[in-house]
Amino acid sequence: MHIDWAALGQVFGVTLVVTVGIVGLFTVGIVGTSRKPAADGAATAATAPGAGARAGAMAAFALCAVAVAYGIYLIVAT
Amino acid sequence: MEHITLLIGIVIVTALVFDFTNGFHDTANAMATTISTGALRPKAAVAMSAGLNLVGAFLSVEVAKTISGGIIDESAGIRPEVIFAGLVGAIVWNMVTWLAGLPSSSSHALFGGLIGATVVSVGTGGVHGEAVVMKVLIPAVAAPFVAGLASMAATRLTYRLARGRREADTAKGYRAGQIASAALVSLAHGTNDAQKTMGVITLALITGGVIAPHSDPPMWVIASAGLAIALGTYLGGWRIIRTMGKGITDIQPPQGFAAQTGAAATILASSHLGFALSTTQVCSGSVMGSGLGRKGGVVRWSTAGRMVAAWALTLPAAGLVSAGAAFLADQGSWGVAAVAVLALAVCGGIWAAARRKPIDHTNVNEGPAAEPVGVVTAALQTVSPPPAGTVTPAATTAEAATPPAQPAQPAQPATATS
Numbered sequence: 001m002h003i004d005w006a007a008l009g010q011v012f013g014v015t016l017v018v019t020v021g022i023v024g025l026f027t028v029g030i031v032g033t034s035r036k037p038a039a040d041g042a043a044t045a046a047t048a049p050g051a052g053a054r055a056g057a058m059a060a061f062a063l064c065a066v067a068v069a070y071g072i073y074l075i076v077a078t
Numbered sequence: 079m080e081h082i083t084l085l086i087g088i089v090i091v092t093a094l095v096f097d098f099t100n101g102f103h104d105t106a107n108a109m110a111t112t113i114s115t116g117a118l119r120p121k122a123a124v125a126m127s128a129g130l131n132l133v134g135a136f137l138s139v140e141v142a143k144t145i146s147g148g149i150i151d152e153s154a155g156i157r158p159e160v161i162f163a164g165l166v167g168a169i170v171w172n173m174v175t176w177l178a179g180l181p182s183s184s185s186h187a188l189f190g191g192l193i194g195a196t197v198v199s200v201g202t203g204g205v206h207g208e209a210v211v212m213k214v215l216i217p218a219v220a221a222p223f224v225a226g227l228a229s230m231a232a233t234r235l236t237y238r239l240a241r242g243r244r245e246a247d248t249a250k251g252y253r254a255g256q257i258a259s260a261a262l263v264s265l266a267h268g269t270n271d272a273q274k275t276m277g278v279i280t281l282a283l284i285t286g287g288v289i290a291p292h293s294d295p296p297m298w299v300i301a302s303a304g305l306a307i308a309l310g311t312y313l314g315g316w317r318i319i320r321t322m323g324k325g326i327t328d329i330q331p332p333q334g335f336a337a338q339t340g341a342a343a344t345i346l347a348s349s350h351l352g353f354a355l356s357t358t359q360v361c362s363g364s365v366m367g368s369g370l371g372r373k374g375g376v377v378r379w380s381t382a383g384r385m386v387a388a389w390a391l392t393l394p395a396a397g398l399v400s401a402g403a404a405f406l407a408d409q410g411s412w413g414v415a416a417v418a419v420l421a422l423a424v425c426g427g428i429w430a431a432a433r434r435k436p437i438d439h440t441n442v443n444e445g446p447a448a449e450p451v452g453v454v455t456a457a458l459q460t461v462s463p464p465p466a467g468t469v470t471p472a473a474t475t476a477e478a479a480t481p482p483a484q485p486a487q488p489a490q491p492a493t494a495t496s
Contacts, residue, residue: 023232
């Protein structure tokens with residue numbers, strides 16, 4: 001019996017990196033586009049995200065969209 | 079086109095019935111967490127999944143040439159009766175696990191059924207034992223760990239990055255991301271599993287001499303297989319969806335997103351790298367992983383244990399049913415008729431039993447009845463520190479009431495990010 005440990009390890013590594021990477025990117029996008037919470041004790045309301053944060057968030061979402069497109073490509077191509 | 083004999087016709091109908099049970103059995107893989115986090119309403123979720131399954135059936139032209147991936151020796155005299163008996167075992171096991179609300183692999187049921195029928199009809203020489211280990215056992219054992227660890231790490235990371243944000247502000251984004259991941263899982267399911275049925279029907283047509291060997295499935299086979307799996311998906315295996323979406327752990331939007339993305343990444347990465355992991359085990363594992371990844375998250379190990387028991391039983395149980403069916407079917411036409419009648423009676427009985435306590439789209443998101451604390455849960459509770467901040471009684475139906483803000487996070491080791 002021959003178990004292909006290398007292939008299994010590769011699957012595990014790629015899965016871990018891709019999952020954590022996509023979830024991380026998408027969370028950056030969510031954090032970038034959602035309102036900042038009001039500081040403790042401050043009377044101000046929650047503030048809208050700045051332009052820079054917005055642009056970064058959009059870039060993160062775009063990368064996630066690219067990943068989804070690649071996933072569809074993998075499904076269609078196999 | 080030659081005429082189709084009655085037996086071939088029966089095999090085709092049975093294959094489509096299996097395809098249908100495959101659909102409603104595996105809806106949970108893609109849609110359970112999507113429904114339980116409220117990303118999509120139950121009906122909308124199954125409709126979307128059904129549509130993508132149908133699309134997926136037409137997407138790939140690379141048809142599985144071997145229905146069993148080399149597990150049985152298809153040249154060793156596989157007759158339509160054997161395929162029929164294998165399908166019956168797979169259908170019966172799918173119905174039993176559906177009644178119990180347990181997600182088990184439809185592919186394993188099909189493999190087990192074909193193995194059992196082959197052993198009775200052809201002998202043990204018709205089964206490749208090593209292929210069973212390589213294609214069924216190892217992928218099934220590895221899948222929950224790979225997907226679970228990835229989802230656990232992703233859940234930790236996303237809670238850490240988004241800490242301090244109000245849940246109301248982030249939930250919408252998480253739900254949108256989760257729908258995209260669930261869509262990918264549905265699409266992959268359509269291409270993989272509908273193709274299996276197409277392969278079975280094509281093999282039956284070839285053995286019956288209706289179409290030439292090595293020919294592609296006719297269009298009506300592709301269309302009917304796609305429609306059967308889509309119809310089954312749309313019907314929704316609500317019992318299994320409830321177990322996966324609510325029974326294993328209480329899933330909140332960040333967890334649902336991490337779990338579904340982990341499942342999609344695992345399925346695509348593993349099949350692309352040539353070490354395909356079992357979809358059902360991947361999806362269940364990632365749900366468990368997301369439950370472990372949230373602070374204060376509780377995995378109901380008694381439910382998980384029953385699920386694992388069902389996984390282990392799938393191959394032998396479907397095999398036993400199919401072995402009996404193959405024995406009967408080998409007796410001649412009356413045997414085939416007897417198997418068909420018995421199978422219909424069993425499925426009817428299971429359906430009637432399910433009607434007594436129906437679970438459908440209206441009550442799919444109600445938590446499971448508080449179950450007695452299992453041995454593993456109790457043991458873990460005694461050794462694990464109580465969850466920080468919130469005091470939620472374990473193993474009850476805490477309906478998404480846990481506040482998202484984790485007070486005073488202690489110096490947590492940097493979450494494994496890459």
